[in-house]
Amino acid sequence: MVTRQEDFSKWYLQTIQQADLMDYSPVRGCMIFKPNGYELWEHIQANFDKRFKEEGVRNAYFPMLIPESFFTKEKDHIEGFAPELPWVTEAAGEKLEERLALRPTSETMIGHAYSKWINSYRDLPLMLNQWANVFRWEKRTLPFLRTSEFLWQEGHTAHATGEEALDRTMRMLQVYKEVIEDVLAVPVFEGEKTPSERFAGAMNTFSVEAMMQDGKAVQAGTSHYLGTKFAEAFDIKYLNSNNEHVHAFTTSWGVSTRLIGSLIMVHSDDQGLVLPPKIAPQQVVFIPVGPWQKNPAIMEQINEWNQALQAKGVRTIIDDSDNRPGFKFNEWELRGAPLRIEVGPRDLENKQAILKARDLSEKETVAADQVVDRVLAELDIMQSRLFDRAKAMYQENMYTNINTLEELEAHIADCEAQGKPAGFVLAGWDGTEASEDLIKERTGFTTRNIPFDHAYGQKDTCIVTGKPAKETVWLARAY
Template sequence: MVTRKEDFSKWYLQTIQQADLMDYSPVRGCIIFKPNGYEIWEHIQEYFNKRLKEEGIRNAYFPMLIPESFFTREKDHIEGFSPELPWVTEAAGEVLEERLALRPTSETMIGDAFSNWINSYRDLPYEINQWANVFRWEKRTLPFLRTSEFLWQEGHTAHADEEDARHRTMRMLEIYAELLEELLAVPVFKGEKTPSERFAGAVQTFSVEAMMQDGKAVQAGTSHYMGTKFAEAFNIRYLNKDNEHVYAHTTSWGVSTRLIGSMIMTHSDDQGLVLPPAIAPQQVVFIPVGPKKKLDQVLEKVKDLDAQLKAAGVRTYIDDSDNSAGYKFNEWELRGAAIRIEVGPRDIENNQVIMKARDEDEKNAISMDGLAEQIHQALALMQNRLLEKARQRNQANMYTHIDTLDELIDHIENKKAANETPGWVLVGWDGSEESEAKIKELTGFTTRNLPFENYFAGENALVKKDKCLVSGKPAKETVWIARAY
């Protein structure tokens, strides 16, 4: 098995296949979610749906096919997505009068619906979410991270004024950060995207960005303030309290199955998949061990312990296959079971089990008494360890001392020579597309986001840059740059 150091991308592909999360589809750029892979997505849905309900946002569903005329109503939107759109041009043996796109996102379809549903200030805010598949015909694909078809949620809201719409935009960004850090144990960098990285048709785009073990970035989630641009394009107007017809302010926001790839690249190791307990399909796997003549007795005890954990809300699995114990240990390391519990005849005599957390090397003997409470504690400790380890790794790969393009190029070359990641670099930017493009052209680094003001205050505060990395002109912004998936 190739290691992360030898070839990170190959290691990643190996890891997800050996963990039985996915398979390749006959259609280029599309993947099949196997049960373990899809269950991870289900846990993300469970967490996010709970947060939506707390916010008073309900789920809906819209058709996958979108008329071409809908896209032409918002110029920036069609220009942004046109190269990636697959089209349906024929059905039932007849050429369609109007081409239909497989949705890349649903702003246009939902904007049209909002124009019919929203008539008065009493209808606002109107806030919905949809779980769906979307299509963007990618030339280069990587399972979970970038595929031609992927699963996501997309939230769409309409508001009476800018203040309320901006509040929703930022609130959802915060919820995304909490989802990533609390559920996936992936620390994130919050900020605003530069204009060139902005969602097509948005006034402003905000993102949560995550750093992978190889130092590359993943845009893990985005939230967009659309102003009245889509409202004007789709005639989303309402009668306000002054009896005037005015345009609503809209937002949209989304995360996708890219979260699964991000989580795997953040936590897994050379032995295989490592999953945070909060999201692991198998939080505890029981492995009965011992001589064959005593296995029935052991299995009976294991089933009793398993029932106790299930009753306490733990996701468990009993591996009573006839494979050797060593094979099972290795298999569940590959598959990312959070905790492995071995039980043998001697353990039963001693009223104990042997427990091993996936992210630690040592095994521990723990009492069968109060097992559920001990397991919950072990799962919580592992969840916290993974998040803290990722934070420390991020800190070690953040570079804030580089002020010129030559220094950046030297930094990249030195790290390459040492077979180390160049990580993320905080730089000054004069705000021009030319400078931004020059960085990408010469280094392959792209702008990730402009850190929010709170990152420049308090302990471990970032320091704002006063000169542009490229032009040497006064910096208008301080921005994170990195290579990205």
């Protein structure tokens, strides 16, 4: 068993294997989502889907295969995605006249549809989302975080004005922040991507970035303001109230199964998966201990609590398998069940149960008539505790006093020597791609995003050139 400290990458792979979340497949970079892993996605999906619908976004489904000619309509878009596309060239025994790409994202297909569906200002705003599989042929892959096929949602909206479209772009970023922080208990850094890190074809890309326990970043969600670029490429026009045909303004935004990877890298520990209660497939596991098979009162007591909790909407499970309690404890720790309740003959006698929260080392004795209330309360408390703990970890690994590339290099060397994460570094940036390239070349750090506010400070000079800083940016290594 390797620890996070010893080798974070190995620890990650070990953790997802031992929790039985995934398996590799014979197709390069494509993974199998096993039931334990897919269940996490089902809960993530349900939470986002509910929020999207509250925002007035409706679901739809668009064809997966995209004609090559669609990609070439938006120059930046094809340039950005061409290197990663798989192509269907034959079907039903015949060579196709035009190659069909496996969608890496659907702006082009949806742009084509919107151009047919949008005619008047009465058709706007049009706000659709789809849950789908997408393909980006990756060279180096990592389960959940970077795979050739992955699952995601992509929202696509069209609006009458740029202002309204930009508002929607920002609003969906807030929805991402809310769900990721509230449900996944993963704090995020929100801000705008630099031009070189923008989505291919976007005017502006905004992101929420999460910090893993090794200090590296995961781009957890992105929201793009596309201006009229795709509307021009696909001829999405509407008749405005002045009777003029004008281009609509569009947005797109997505989160993917990467979220599973970041969820794990933020919360889990050397004993296995740690899951926030709101996302855990099983929130409470009951484990009878001692000679419980001979003492039916134990299972009667467990069944009573189990029913009471299920009636309150808690996702529970009773592990009444033949394995020994120690084996079960370990198994459910590896799988990240938030709360464990042990009940044995002595507990029955003392009218109590033993409660163990996955993230705490101490067990707690709870009076029998308090078990249901205590569990309900602890699920809430644990959810906040995991968020607060992640927030504290972020604080520890954020650096705001680094002002030159040399200082950044020294900081990284220092962290490596001490075996601690180099984390997120707040830096001044002169706004040039040359500076970004140099930062990356010398340190492996990339610009994550430009924070919306200056809560963590503002830099006057560029970390590379020493010239006046155009922006203050977060730098980090990233997955």
